[in-house]
Amino acid sequence: METPIVQPTQPKVATRRNIDRFLEATGKTEKDYFDWATEVGRRMHINKLDALVCAKLELYTVAHLANRPTEIPEGMPETEMDEHLVANSENPxxxxxxxQRVTVNAENWVSKETILNEWLTGISKEDFERWGDKNHLGDINKKWWNKDAAALDVKLEEINSMSLLNQPLTFEDAIDFIKCHKPGSYVNPAQLLIKRIEERFKAVTTFRIKDYYVSHLMKMCHLVPASEELADLPF
Known part of the structure; x- marks a missing residue:
């Protein structure tokens, strides 16, 4: 009977992780590695999104989107163009x-409604009856009622002292706002338009709009200078 041949045990070689190779090659920190890895992952994701757009719209590169503007009807007022694009554009x-433009507008939108939405959070029923019409008490959202809320005249004086508008807010402004909205629920027109743009973008591309993908499209189509290019793999 033959004696079985025993194979020598191969010593295990420790697998070096990417992070270890990165730290050794660059001398940077773990935070630098994770920032770098996040950027690598994001760029891979952007490449996949580009592929989806190109396949769906039959493009060689997303840079060619700059040459596919939506036709604007002759004589259309500039004030109607945004609505036209939201309804008709097939161009991501x-x-x-x-x-991007409307998002900036939404963030900087200032009106009576936005100010009251931020600074007016509650009112007592007694105060509402004093400055408004008690016959409308039943129409007011219950979340407004707060027996400990600051008096409306005091609150308006505080708001107006900040000079957020070029004209002071009145008791009528405050009462009308309370009658029409729930506390903190007001959405300005630019925010509503953003939602519609996002819905249109997803319908055109099949994926949700992301700020980093918007920046990528700007770079590709509008020749925005890129920030630092991704460093080559250090290993």
Whole structure:
């Protein structure tokens, strides 16, 4: 009977992790590695999104989106163009430009409603009856009622002292706002438009709009200078 041959045990070689190779090659920190890895993952994701757009719209590169503007009817007022693009554009770059611009508008939107939405959070029933019409008490959202709320005249004086508008807010402004909205629920027109742009973008591309993908489209189509290019793998 033959004696079985015993194979020598191969010593295990420890697998080096990417992070270890990165730290050794660059001398940077673990935070630097995770920042770098996040950027690598994001760029891979952007490449996949580009592929989806190109396949769906039959493009060689998303840079060609700059040459596919939506036709604007002759004589259309400038004030109607945004609505026209939201309803008709099939161009992700065009929608991304619109989304970026309207997002800035939404963040900087200042009106009676936005100010009251931020600073007026409650009112006592007694105060409402004093400055409004008690016959409308039943129409007011119950979340407004707060027996410990600051008096409306005091609150308006505080708001007006900040000079957020070029004209002071009145008791009528406050009462009308309370009658029409729930506390903190007001959405300005630019925010409503953003939602519609996002819905249109998803319908055109099949995926949700992302700020980093908007920046990518700007770079590809609008020749925005890129920030630092991703460093080559250090290993």
């Amino acid at each position: 770059y065009e929608l991304a430009c619109l989304w």
